[in-house]
Amino acid sequence: MSSVTGLFKAAAPLFLSMVTGLAGTLVVTAVLGRHATVTLAAFAVMTAVLTPASTAVAGALRGLAPFVAPHRDDPDTVLPILRDARWLSLLVGAAGALAVLGVPALAGVSGVPGEVVAELGALPWLLALYLLVFAAGGGATSVLVAIGRSRPVLWAGLAGTSVMVVLALTLVPRLGLTGVGVAWLLSGVASVTVADLCLRRALGRRIGRGRPRPREIARLARVSVPLAATVLIKFGALGVVTFAASTTSTRDTAAHAVLTTLTGFTMLASLAVAQASVPDVARAATPAAARRANRTAALLAVAGTTLAALALLALGDPLLGLFSDDPGVRARVLGLMPLMLVSSMADAAQAVQGFGLTALKRSGASLIYFAAGYGLLALAAVPVAATWGVTGLWVAMAVGNALLLALQGAGFHRHSARVGTARAAA
Numbered sequence: 001m002s003s004v005t006g007l008f009k010a011a012a013p014l015f016l017s018m019v020t021g022l023a024g025t026l027v028v029t030a031v032l033g034r035h036a037t038v039t040l041a042a043f044a045v046m047t048a049v050l051t052p053a054s055t056a057v058a059g060a061l062r063g064l065a066p067f068v069a070p071h072r073d074d075p076d077t078v079l080p081i082l083r084d085a086r087w088l089s090l091l092v093g094a095a096g097a098l099a100v101l102g103v104p105a106l107a108g109v110s111g112v113p114g115e116v117v118a119e120l121g122a123l124p125w126l127l128a129l130y131l132l133v134f135a136a137g138g139g140a141t142s143v144l145v146a147i148g149r150s151r152p153v154l155w156a157g158l159a160g161t162s163v164m165v166v167l168a169l170t171l172v173p174r175l176g177l178t179g180v181g182v183a184w185l186l187s188g189v190a191s192v193t194v195a196d197l198c199l200r201r202a203l204g205r206r207i208g209r210g211r212p213r214p215r216e217i218a219r220l221a222r223v224s225v226p227l228a229a230t231v232l233i234k235f236g237a238l239g240v241v242t243f244a245a246s247t248t249s250t251r252d253t254a255a256h257a258v259l260t261t262l263t264g265f266t267m268l269a270s271l272a273v274a275q276a277s278v279p280d281v282a283r284a285a286t287p288a289a290a291r292r293a294n295r296t297a298a299l300l301a302v303a304g305t306t307l308a309a310l311a312l313l314a315l316g317d318p319l320l321g322l323f324s325d326d327p328g329v330r331a332r333v334l335g336l337m338p339l340m341l342v343s344s345m346a347d348a349a350q351a352v353q354g355f356g357l358t359a360l361k362r363s364g365a366s367l368i369y370f371a372a373g374y375g376l377l378a379l380a381a382v383p384v385a386a387t388w389g390v391t392g393l394w395v396a397m398a399v400g401n402a403l404l405l406a407l408q409g410a411g412f413h414r415h416s417a418r419v420g421t422a423r424a425a426a
Contacts, residue, residue, distance in 0.1 A: 007276055007300055013150045015272035015304075017157030022268070024161035024168075024187070028180060031172045039176050042119035045112055046177075049103050050127055052235040053096035056228040057131060060092040061085070061139035062275065063224030065146040066359045069282035072147035075203040083210040084217050085139050088224060093135020097128035119177060126181025130188045137192035140199045146279050152198030160191030226367040227358055233367070237374035237381075244385035245393055252390040255332035258323045259340045259394070262312060262333075266341070269304025270348030273297050274355040281359035281416075290416040294356040298349050305348040309341040332390075339394040346401035353408035362415045369411060373404035 032040045064085045071077040101124050107117045141153045164187035171179030200207060238260075245256035277297035284290035312319065320330040357366045377400040384392040 004296055004300055007273065007280070007296055010145070010148070010150045010276035010279075011269075011272040011300070013152075013154035014145065014275055015269055017154045018268045018272060020154075020157050020161040022264070024164040027165050028168045028172075028183070031168050032177075032180065038115055038119050042116045042123070042177055043180065045107050045116060046100075046103055046120060046123055046127065049099055049106070050131075052232055053099045054131060054134065055235070056231045057089070057092050057096050057135055059231045060224040060228040061089055061135075061137075061142050062278070062355075063220065063227045063358060063363060064139040064142045065275075065278045066223065066282040066361050067220065068143050068146040069279035069359070072279070072283075075205060078143070078147070078203060079205070079207065080210070080213075080216070081220075082139070082143055082207060084213055085220055085224075086136070087212045088217050088220050089135040089137070089139060090132070092224070092228060093131050096131045096135070100124050100128045100131060121176075121178055123177040123181040126178070126185050130181075130185045133185065133188040133192055137195060140192065140195035144195065144199055144202065145275060146282070147202060148279065149198070149202045150276060152195065152202070155198065156191045156195040159194040160187040163187040163190040223358065223361050223363050226363040230354070230363070230367050230370040233370045233374050237378040240378040241381045241393055241397065244381035245390050247382070247385055248389050251326065251328050251332055254326070254329045255336060256390050256393070258320065258329070258333050259336055261323070262337075263340060263344055263347075266305050266308040266312070266344040267347060267351070269308060270301035270351050273301040273304060274352045277352060278355050278359040281356050284416075284419055287416050287419045290356075290360070290419045291413070294352065294412060294416070297356070298352040301348045301352050302345055305341075305345050309344065312337065312341075336391065336394055339391070339398055343394060343398035343401050346398060346405050350401060350405035350408045353405065353412045356412045357408065357415060360412070360415050360419070362411070365411045365415065366408060369404060369407040373400050373407060376400065376403070 029040070029043070032043050064081070067081050067085075068078050071081075103124050104117055104120050107120075108114075141156060144150060144152050164183050167183035167186060168180060171182055173179075175182070196207070242256070242260070246253050248256075274297060277293060280293035280297075281290050284293055316334065317330055320333055323329075323333075354363075354366045354369075357363060377396060380396055381393060384396050388395070
């Protein structure tokens with residue numbers, strides 16, 4: 001399935017699932033915006049922690065794929081791996097849940113207005129439960145992708161988003177943020193349930209949980225935990241960049257926020273392709289096969305990002321009118337968009353290399369590269385913003401992503417040279 005057609009078929013359901021999830025989040029944000037300004041502000045404070053926490057849990061679950069992919073036709077081998085992963089994912093999910101529960105205290109000491117903190121109410125507890133439910137799924141969607149069944153991932157995503165939208169429209173007008181928490185929690189239950197049922201059907205047997213096997217769980221953790229850590233490093237560095245942008249003019253700060261949102265749209269296709277490429281690389285029998293699968297994924301990811309970029313450029317000012325009524329902000333965004341697109345294309349290519357390293361069970365190397373690339377970006381952000389403003393920041397991000405692409409690409413080439421060695425020794 002290393003051909004472009006096969007990779008596209010595997011990536012398309014993942015892409016559509018990401019799009020539906022993003023649409024659900026946008027609906028929730030719109031409903032909250034109409035409910036009350038203080039409610040929307042409190043939700044923004046919560047998502048500042050929930051987003052990296054849930055993404056880190058998802059990253060840890062993706063680390064399961066390289067262990068499963070080589071055995072996709074052998075359910076008896078997959079089941080023990082999946083049971084071990086469920087114990088590991090619960091530990092990671094518990095850590096994320098504790099971070100979410102700490103949001104009110106963190107917001108209080110960070111100077112967030114008291115009325116915003118008070119508005120949080122039961123939301124942290126409901127979202128902590130959501131993270132535990134998400135983690136309890138034990139990476140069912142990652143396993144489905146690893147065994148070549150990516151289409152059910154879309155059904156799981158549609159189920160979760162449908163529940164989210166219906167409950168948000170129904171509960172938020174009456175319950176505010178508590179309604180959001182209930183919607184988010186039940187959305188997670190629906191998504192995990194559908195994914196679990198699809199996985200059980202694909203494997204042809206009940207999964208269960210089994211007794212924990214510390215040594216095997218540690219094996220999984222050596223791939224999964226560094227993968228989750230790379231996500232936190234990236235969020236941390238981009239948080240510093242956002243802070244640096246806020247020290248510039250008001251219009252430049254607003255333009256940076258719009259560009260950051262648009263970057264999320266341009267990256268959807270590349271992330272879907274990168275995730276879909278993991279089984280091909282993990283199953284490769286020779287260095288040439290692994291590199292060919294990785295190269296195909298990189299070309300398709302950059303092509304997807306390019307198409308998204310062309311769509312943004314074609315829509316231009318009418319699209320930006322959805323984000324800002326200020327002509328100055330829209331003009332600033334249009335001027336900076338070429339830099340943002342260059343940065344996105346480099347980010348798309350490096351994401352494929354990073355997932356390739358995960359497929360080779362070398363996510364620890366990827367963690368080192370992230371620490372170097374994003375560490376330099378974080379150190380440079382404030383002085384660059386002070387000297388060259390938001391334009392300098394986007395140049396720095398493009399350079400940082402290009403550096404990370406070079407590091408990840410060189411790392412993948414080096415580690416893929418050993419693809420056939422370990423298997424032959426075994």
